Amino acid sequence: MVRGATATSGAGVECLIELDRELAVAARGAGALRLHLGEALLALAERGGHHELGFSSVAAYALERAQQSGRWAADSAAVARRLGALPRLRAALVTGALGWSMVELVSRHATPASEERLLLRASECTVRQMRTELAAEGARAEPAEEGRDEERCVLTLTLDRWELWLLECTRWLVRTMEPGANWDTVFEGLLAEGSGTLRELLPGSTSGEPQSDTESLRRLSEAWARQCAAWREQAETRSEPRLATLAEGAPSFRPVTFSVGQSASPAELDACIQRLSRELAERDLLLGMLAERFLRADGWRRLGYATDRQYARERLGMSLASMKAKRHLAARCLLLPQVAEALERACLGFEGALLVTRIATAGTVGAWIERAGRRTVKQLREEVDVAELSVRLSSVREQLPPDEEAVRQFAAARRQTSELLAALASGPGVASTRTESASQMSGAESELAPRRLAPSLHGPAGSQVGFGRVTLRFEVTRATRDFWHDFRRVFHRAEPRLPRATTLLSFLTSSFWQVWGHLVVPDVAYAHIYARDGFRCTNPVCTRRDVTPHHLKYRAAGGGDDDENLTSLCVWCHLHGVHDGRLRADPPASHIRWVLGRTPLLIVEGRTKRAA
DSSP states (O other): OHHHHHHHHTOOHHHHHHHHHHHHHHHHHHHHHHHHHHHHHHHHHHTTHHHHTTOSSHHHHIIIIIOOOHHHHHHHHHHHHHHTTOHHHHHHHHTTSSOHHHHHHHHTTOOTTTHHHHHHHHTTSOHHHHHHHHHHTTOOOOOHHHHTOOOEEEEEEEEEHHHHHHHHHHHHHHHHHSTTOOHHHHHHHHHHHHHHHHHHHSTTOTTOOHHHHHHHHHHHHHHHHHHHHHHHHHHHHHHGGGGHHHHHTOOOOOOOOOOOOTTOOHHHHHHHHHHHHHHHHHHHHHHHHHHHHHHHTTHHHHTTOSOHHHIIIIIISSOHHHHHHHHHHHHHHHHOHHHHHHHHTTSSOHHHHHHHHHHOOTTTHHHHHHHHTTSOHHHHHHHHHHHHHHHHHHOOOOOOOOOHHHHHHHHHHHHHHHHHHHHHHOSSOSHHHHHHHHHHHHHHHHHHHHHHHTTTSOOSTTOOOOOSEEEEEEEEEHHHHHHHHHHHHHHHHHGGGSOTTOOHHHHHHHHHHHHHGGGGSOOSTTHHHHHHTTTSOOSTTOOOOOEEEEESSOGGGTOOSSGGGEEEEEHIIIIIIITTTSEEEESOGGGOEEEETTTTOEEEETTEEEEO
């Protein structure tokens, strides 16, 4: 593939057109498969099949069994539900006449009465034009996929390793409050609380009022972003007439045969979803390989598109972020061909492949693929997080999968640090406590977390956790990056008024923990069990955090209140899963044996997964 990409870079337009057509066929086929998966997930949800299989939600089921995110599953099922009443629009998606982006947009506004008119118009115009026309009619015209396709960039930070550990613990706290939160959410929370602290500490400062300074800079950044968006819109509008010939060559392919029987059991629907998911993963990998070649050859520009976002949306029917994710996976698979082979053999799913390629190297890829086959997606994500933290702390890129003891030590160190952060941030007063907390953290944290983690987070034999400074790159939205740099400029002007040991990150984390640290030391019964379990459901396929205590051996059967007989379960897993017979959890708490499904579907012993 790499040789093909190089050759394409110097190829003529005819070669690019053929590659573009292959890409379009793969993308439109993926759209049809996504619809079928959405229909199967919708049928499973409507019949409560995911509950019978032992899953607390469709999102949890989709992550583990379909290897797709909960949001992706919800969007797919929503489109499938709307297309149930719009057969012509559904047929256009299944046959590849229209792409996913256009169908998703039109389906939210079409009715059986207006379907034919909107379908005719959709076949004649671009997604951008359709969105504009629907907006003119007073409709809500922003597609769900487009609305999340924000411009991404890199925020580069150079931190001491103790600051890195502060950031890791703060990210864990943010995810406790908002499961699935990304780095944008983490930095936005830090900056919001930090701005509030600066306003309290420096009211009417001669160096400028922090809020007015940051808001002024943000207004300038937002104005520039709006101007860039307007220029992109103008460029795309001008380029649309030149795209007419490509639009006429809409790809066609043999539709995938699919139907959901009215009497299909949850197990039958699960088998169908598994089959469709494997087929979609293979097609997504192919799409990524083709996109890698096409984009390396600057194909979208040479064929007349104004932006890569326009090409992804109009030609492929997907968001730019989705195309980039598939391209990234394909690029990593070129370096790690074992991952592509595992996908083809169904040893890995799409989400598992993304996780493995985040951490694996040529020397460790085999171990990570083998580990992925024995872990749920939730557990694999935990182990990849531990390994990535080890890379940042030790500067050793090659990391083998951590063992169970390393994962436990990591969780224990994070819990101890979080309790210390909460204690440091508590106390009377707001301004004085926050700044004093920042100063204390500088000394206390530099000694606590990394050194206690050192024995458990390790790379190749002989390597040790390093200390000193490390440069990290975080992928965030442009708005988040601009907010960070705006705040940093104001913070440096306020720095002389703060304790000497206060760094930008320690100031932000102490401000955040001052407000939210109480969440890790709740004054409730069984609080130490919740803290031990990370304030989330311990079911290896559940991500909910509305936890309640569960006695693994019922008290009626002689079970006691000792820690090894207690675990944290969400409300559904506790009341409707275990007590209704859809889920089974056997002691001890340090190595629970889980059986998912009223008719067993999956067994997880400790951290080892196997089919029932």
